[in-house]
Amino acid sequence: MxxxxxxxxxxxxxxxxxxxxxxxxxxxxxxxxxxxxxxxxxxxxxxxxxxxxxxxxxxxxxxxxxxxxxxxxxxxxxxxxxxxxxxxxxxxxxxxxxxxxxxxxxxxxxxxxxxxxxxxxxxxxxxxxxxxxxxxxxxxxxxxxxxxxxRYASWIQESMRRIAKGEIGDVTHVYAYWHRNNDWRRPVPSPDPDKKLEHLINWRLYRETSGGLVTELGSHHIDMANWVFGEQPESVLGTTSICRYNDGRTVGDNVQATFKYSRGRRLVFSSITDNAKNANELWIYGTGGSVQITIEDATFFYEKKKSNAPSPANKTVVERGVETGASYSTGGEMPYRGEGEKVSITEYEDPTxxxxxxxxxxxxxxxxxxxxAYVGYRSAIACSVAHDAVFTELKTAIPRPRA
Ligand SMILES: NC(=O)c1ccc[n+]([C@@H]2O[C@H](COP(=O)([O-])OP(=O)(O)OC[C@H]3O[C@@H](n4cnc5c(N)ncnc54)[C@H](O)[C@@H]3O)[C@@H](O)[C@H]2O)c1
The missing domain is CATH 3.40.50.720 (NAD(P)-binding Rossmann-like Domain)
Structure with a gap:
């Protein structure tokens, strides 16, 4: 035209x-x-x-x-x-x-x-x-x-409101996953001799056009951590690799990154592309409970013992005749597998x-x-820095045993 x-x-x-x-x-x-x-x-x-x-x-x-x-x-x-x-x-x-x-x-x-x-x-x-x-x-x-x-999802807004009122105590950690089981590659029409269509359609797979998994998927989780912590992260440590899909892509097919917020608070983000068990979920951990957020709902779980209760470490605890306490329990520590309390919302609307x-x-x-634009900036700047950090991988070597 x-x-x-x-x-x-x-x-x-x-x-x-x-x-x-x-x-x-x-x-x-x-x-x-x-x-x-x-x-x-x-x-x-x-x-x-x-x-x-x-x-x-x-x-x-x-x-x-x-x-x-x-x-x-x-x-x-x-x-x-x-x-x-x-x-x-x-x-x-x-x-x-x-x-x-x-x-x-x-x-x-x-x-x-x-x-x-x-x-x-x-x-x-x-x-x-x-x-x-x-x-x-x-x-x-x-x-x-x-x-x-x-930011517009009713069950997330309601969760954030309850968290801000102190319902799960002090929030110290957010753990976020976006795990999938596919190669993240889109079909490209042929012929494509100079790979122009490949780069136009699969721009996510190339470092010069993509922020990789931490940006494409993790930006939502970073935004939610920013929301719950009330600030953007101060720094990031990360790592990435191509573990499975060695097909010419130049961004990782998995990524792990830890974002540091003030007062020792952390967001830990993981994305893998060969197992979808966790799919897309985010856990907000506070001293009095946890909230699981998914793209459809949110569920509150409460700690059995609040961390502001007197610590067993300050007392001598004896179980089955064995002195135990903060570092050990004869019964072990199973994950909680019971029902949580679903956040109730009057009506569901697609957040988009x-x-x-x-x-x-x-x-x-x-x-x-x-x-x-500030909401956008605080997540995007963290993604942008993290995208470099996962390649730089500032790390401390772990010595192998000497013969
Ligand atoms: N909010 C969300 O949940 C969500 C979900 C998926 C994607 N996204 C974001 O949406 C954006 C697009 O992702 P997508 O999966 O739709 O990508 P896409 O490749 O499917 O779509 C991008 C479109 O832009 C066109 N395009 C490329 N260069 C252009 C140019 N210079 N001028 C005009 N058009 C151009 C492409 O031909 C294509 O049609 C990304 O930033 C992505 O992160 C957001």
Missing amino acids: DRRTFLQSAALASVAFKSTLAADTKPVRLGVIGPGSRGQEVLRHFLHVPGVSLQAVCDVYEPRFAQVNTLAGREIPHTKDYRELLSHKDIDAVLIASPLKYHAEHVIASVKAGKAVYGEKALGFTPDDCQQILSEVLASKAIYQVGHQY LSACRSFVECVRGQQKPLAD
Whole structure:
């Protein structure tokens, strides 16, 4: 589609939309940059929010345009150049779901063009990208919401409220897992002699375009740890390797990282790709209990003995005639296998739909989103530094036995 046809058809789409709009619903006219897998999913949710219309899409990969038309149920004006999309006056807000490496370019251009932005996580790729995005969003006073949709999940909000009231005592540790059993590789059409399509479609597998598992999966867990600890991490230690999928990728197929927060508090994150037993879960440990958070629910468990009760270490404990105590029990220590207490919520809504709905309200009311640029920055900067740390692997060698 040439530039003139693109602009004309986008304007016509806008007029057609206005005529069918309920009088009390202020329109929010959306453009999308990068309607790939996540972009189409978020768009699907946006199209369920009353008053939202899709004006135009931009992608460098041609097959996306037909996919978006199918999703929208009509032909959507399209372009391969995001500047063309941003020049369109009838677009109020832009959904940016391009690969991580392009977030800075696309977000900064969008806020400079006066658009509100729903930007997929992670906020930015490099530390410089993260700072520049934050600075531009603040300078332009643009409405920017980052795609950390779990901030909008009712069962997580309720858990965080109860945790903040002290229900599990002092929170000291968060353990988070995202374990899968697949190679994280997408099919690529052939022929692809110069591997251009491979890098466009499998950008996650290459270090120059991807933050690896710690960013692509762990950014949500880092955001939740930031939320519960009320700050971003101070530093990170990590490691990664290619253990199973030696297929030319340059990011690890597993990663383990420990994020240090103030007062000795820690987030421990693990991602593996050859066993999905734990799947995606996050445990918040406090001195009086634990909370398990999943993508569908949250469950509270309480410690049998609160750690502020008198410590058995200060007393002599005798079990079965054996002196025991803090370091030993004759009965051993089995994991707790009983039921916890599920967080009750009145109704379930997909957090991405809740996030889209809330973004639209912010655009209408010119309000700052809950998951704003600072929320995005605090998770993305940790991902960015961790992505280097897992390669640097600052470590202390463990001596082998001498013969
Ligand atoms: N919030 C979540 O739960 C969640 C889930 C999945 C992905 N994501 C994020 O969404 C983003 C996209 O991930 P994805 O899996 O949809 O990737 P994808 O590869 O499926 O989609 C990206 C799209 O951007 C297009 N693109 C690439 N370069 C472009 C450019 N320069 N200009 C315009 N378009 C371009 C690609 O052709 C593709 O269609 C990533 O940042 C990812 O971390 C978030």
